[in-house]
Amino acid sequence: MGEREDENVDIEIEVGMERQGSGALSDDKELSSLREPLLILHQTKRTNNTSQLAVVGANVCSIESLDYEIIENGLFKQDWRSRADTEIFQYVFCKWTLALLIGLSTGLVGFFNNIAVENIAGFKLMFTNNLMLKENFGHVGRFRLPTSLAQMALPPLTGVGGGYFQAFAAYAGCNMVLASAAAALCAYIAPAAAGSGIPEVKAYLNGIDAHSMLAPSTLFVKIFGSIFGVAAGFVVGKEGPMVHTGACIASLLGQGGSHKYGLTWKWLRYFKNDRDRRDLITCGAAAGVAAAFRAPVGGVLFALEEITSWWRSALLWRTFFTTAVVAVVLRGFIVFCRGGKCGLFGEGGLIMFDVNSVNPTYTTPDLLAVIFLGVIGGFLGSLYNYLVDKVLRTYSTINERGPFFKILLVITISLLTSCCSYGLPWLSQCFPCPAHLSDQCPNVGRYENYKNFQCPPNHYNDLASLFMTTNDNAIHNLFSSGSDKKFHLSTLIVFFAATYFLGIITYGIAVPSGLFIPVILAGASYGRLLGNILGSLSNVDVGFFALLGAASFLGGTMRMTVSLCVILLELTNNLLMLPLVMLVLLISKTVADCFNKGVYDQIVKIKGLPYLEAHAEPYMRHLVASDVVSGALITFSGVEKVGTILYALRTMKHNGFPVIDEPPFTDAPQLYGLVLRSHLLVLLKGKKFTKQRVMTGSNMMFNANDFAKAGSGKGVKLEDLDINEEEMEMYVDLHPITNTCPYTVVETMSLAKAAVLFRQLGLRHLLVVPKTPGVRSFSPSLSCKDTCLVEAHSS
């Protein structure tokens, strides 16, 4: 509530307010004489730069809106009526086939992503560990020490030998190369691929068509950049990027083929509209979550709760189908990989964090402990958001300087991360291995928890078990039951502090980076830390405390409830934990909501994406629709001169224009409907003009497909038109392409209700019609069209 949210509302509304506030039109008489009878609330006009808007009265923001409204013009209606049952079957069949393909592709990419990360990171870690072992045990030069050798009483090295520097150089070097690769991809090929991607997908599904957000190049960079970034040891996840990847795949499949590459199919033509694309991209985003967490139900809920702005019940079913396909694909590959056919990929990555062994039994003091954990978690979560916000603003000034600076920043953070990962474990003591685990401790592999690091044989460094491994394994370690593994208090404090701050400074660099894993890492270490401290007071296992800590951080940063709960359940495969996880999520979300907004909402705002909130602001209840009327309005006559249309298209950036039927076509001027810029461009490109001002109707040799919405950034552009002087004087009939039933509100409609209408129906244009009859302006002497319009609509 309050100031923060005010900035986020439909800025079109602010334009009107700005105008009134600025005094430019403060004279009431002037206002009433200039007031347009018809207002188009453009989503495209929303921008943060309101002062500019107040002058221009049109859009300055380069971000286009999507058209979700069902256009009901003569041409489309004719096309719709002519559709046979077989064509409806084609449509339904295509829709399900596309959902299947999205599921298959996202599942494949998710699997490929995991295999690549596990192998690259695994090789890097094994290489580093072996170099360290060499130093520890002399130049043995073997990957795994035979037990006999390990049992030899070699004296522990007290100083840091040259081999340790060699190991660090190898480790930091590998990280830096991978990080640079990811950064170069992001900086030079697709800058839109940096970051999580969830805010972008969220904005897209809110109705914003930002350039290159879902382009094929973005998809490419997202996949490979994410692999390199995660393998480079950054405190980032692959979850957010997977959501973006899924959405990109869906967008690519939903383009309705490609003329350029000859990939056209008649059946795909039905998908050339934003409504069906929106559905597909929702499926893609859900599939991404499902692939990232292997949580199919969680994926559907995540899409429902966080990502989408509009939801149809039919979508629930289709999304569910897509995520089910993802689950089946992933399962198939995991079975395939079980035999060691996938290199170092095995138990890591996709595998759930199986805390099934923990049987949560709790009493009232435990509940109090959990509530305390939730409150602190909520507070730390909102602090996380606050710091991410600050860091993002700082980084954006660096990133704006160019690709080179972007890469430099990435390398700096990579070095810092390497130093932390390699340096901090030296702070920890060496602990002797538990007696019953002599074959597992210490070891050099990736999965095992007992890292030898700098320690003598039969000893392990527990901080290295968290730092010198992949993030997934670190989480696995933190979630493991207390009886299996003991982390020391100092270890957890160091690890918590390191991941909390590394997570914050890593987000915002030019690398595809998810927020889930950093938050879960920090949250799990926080939870386990608290569990350790409360150890004697509580019966709850520390592994379960780690899970609750992760839940509290997730609730505190992302502010979701049901979807996070289900994702955590699907991750941990233990439904008995449900009540406590729910409780912690609710508490941490409530606490964090007192301070700031969710992290994705913040990022949407920082990125300048014009996001429409679900609720009208309280102040809107005091205004009516006519209070926010803006700028000079251009309208067309039912049969309009080509030159007039061209001039309007060139000078104004509106994407929709009202069409007014005038005498002789009607008795009196009246609103016929709304015509879209994109349709006008196609019409003008077709050059079916007439010399006389006559209605040609639908005999103009166009068909509905010509007007189908092309993919983002495609379609006829103003520069494509080539109209000569003679044609400028000719006429064209707009009736067949005019949407005859745009949504309208009366000018006295409360602004709050108009805004709810706008948002709930997913509109791009909303016409404001006058209520009072315009008797006073009924004189025929008025010639200016804008003034006539007063008459047309008020009469």
Next chain:
Amino acid sequence: MGEREDENVDIEIEVGMERQGSGALSDDKELSSLREPLLILHQTKRTNNTSQLAVVGANVCSIESLDYEIIENGLFKQDWRSRADTEIFQYVFCKWTLALLIGLSTGLVGFFNNIAVENIAGFKLMFTNNLMLKENFGHVGRFRLPTSLAQMALPPLTGVGGGYFQAFAAYAGCNMVLASAAAALCAYIAPAAAGSGIPEVKAYLNGIDAHSMLAPSTLFVKIFGSIFGVAAGFVVGKEGPMVHTGACIASLLGQGGSHKYGLTWKWLRYFKNDRDRRDLITCGAAAGVAAAFRAPVGGVLFALEEITSWWRSALLWRTFFTTAVVAVVLRGFIVFCRGGKCGLFGEGGLIMFDVNSVNPTYTTPDLLAVIFLGVIGGFLGSLYNYLVDKVLRTYSTINERGPFFKILLVITISLLTSCCSYGLPWLSQCFPCPAHLSDQCPNVGRYENYKNFQCPPNHYNDLASLFMTTNDNAIHNLFSSGSDKKFHLSTLIVFFAATYFLGIITYGIAVPSGLFIPVILAGASYGRLLGNILGSLSNVDVGFFALLGAASFLGGTMRMTVSLCVILLELTNNLLMLPLVMLVLLISKTVADCFNKGVYDQIVKIKGLPYLEAHAEPYMRHLVASDVVSGALITFSGVEKVGTILYALRTMKHNGFPVIDEPPFTDAPQLYGLVLRSHLLVLLKGKKFTKQRVMTGSNMMFNANDFAKAGSGKGVKLEDLDINEEEMEMYVDLHPITNTCPYTVVETMSLAKAAVLFRQLGLRHLLVVPKTPGVRSFSPSLSCKDTCLVEAHSS
């Protein structure tokens, strides 16, 4: 699609069509001269009786609609502006407190319900079993046979002794008494409590305020009727009734206190509107599912997917909180009962069907088997719906004859059920007990699976293990892993056939009866049967096959996907089954959708509840809003004569009337807004009339609370008014109570888009305003108000 769905749409629209089709107004000229410029799409006018409507032009259906629209009249706006921050806090605090209370109460009721059922049914079954054991082993007269006795080689009894008849009489008698009690409660106290209750709640949340649907008496009968009905051994569940119970509790708490019993609290006044009540009832319904299945996430999703028609994202969070409270309450009580403090209640009822031991591994042939299972399950599910529909129609003719016939029907079905349960196990052979289970087999308790029935010692009757137990335990048995328990092919065939048909003929009798358990019972036996048949071909466990069979039946009858999936997961506590369960649900829903609609949609239709579908029908795209204009329209002037208002209220049953401002208050007649019948009644009751026709404004000593929406069936009625002749000639100012911004559409708006608007915004009234200026009717000679209206709105 097609004929079926057409009947279900907003009937108001059909009225218009009917009128055109009937030829009454087929003359185009007549139509245009009679066409109202303003049309109110009343939800209240929807009924199945279109021919009657076509004549009357007003509502004949007794079912009222709810007002979800935010009324923005002068009085409310003033009240809203004067609200301080503390009052907003009060509102938020109350909302969460109510959610908490709903969760607590529903959890308590759910627990009480389970304890009662388990104890009553348990006592009944133990009594019967002991009578049978007496017959088997002579008059031993002990509840549990000592092992030494059981090992004695008593010769098996070949004939049926008198003791068996005694046992049957006891069993059938208990059932009949319980059934009669349930039926008497339903027939005499609250007929609305019969059946599942989910369709009613669904209809309520669609915007229908049917009489007594959520009344306290319904709540009472629902709770106790459900306990008696389930304990009586009917093939019914307690799940549907629990949903209804939750909704009733929420409705009761959301009334904003009670003046009658002095239970008023200032803070509760904010809840005296249908919007907030809708939110609370959604929480209640979700809490009911959560309590019935102990599935909190499933509850939220069930509410989202099946029950609600409108969903706000804020609701997700509050619903989730409510179900979390239910989960915590239930968990607390189960821990409390673990020590045997709750009588026979122990492992049954609320306990999940723990199939955790089954580790589903499957190959391609298994997948094919599962797909086959899904297809047949979908087919059988839709057949189930078809038969339930037929049976319901038959029963409704019986039930209409009066309470006595209702009870008679219940007793008949009870007898039939008793005969099946007791009689059919005699068809089964006796099997020797497995050697390693000598202490469990045979037994007389409720939970154990090896029923002795008529068998000799050390033998058991596997059909009796399914029939002579509670439904919950039968499901538990069916879901149990194949290695634990073997059911024979003939047993499963008999049990499947019996439950399938008993389930169908039981729904519709005057007893609160859920549909989940019958469907799960039939589905699980079908799945296990198929698993037994395919036994050698498939690696999948028969217990898991039973679960998949239940899923396929649920998908085939109820047509939900995500929520059923989550509920099944929460019931069985094994997430590894997810992909196959998803697959089966999708297949069975797809197959069943080819034949008919979901069972709840069918019941809504049979009950004659006017349900508004989410999507506009295809034919609506060919019509415009003005095509469905109906009946003569009554409008009021801004300051209206009391007599006129009273006459209109008496003669018309409309619930909203447009208010037209006329000279001298405005230059020309213009639409001021819409006034509600309920507000008019309060206004007339207050008798703040004036002798002259003047605007009194808001100085009329009313405050916003006077106009707050009372609970269902309450509020000022027409009969409460006592207005004398003199007052009839006085005037009253309607401006302060008129909603100044009702939603409007232009008359040329496509009907499909108008319907989408109506449904998506949850409207009750939608004004249709003309587009063409009414110049031709601009003559001042017209005196009739209806004709003037043409002028008022078209000018």
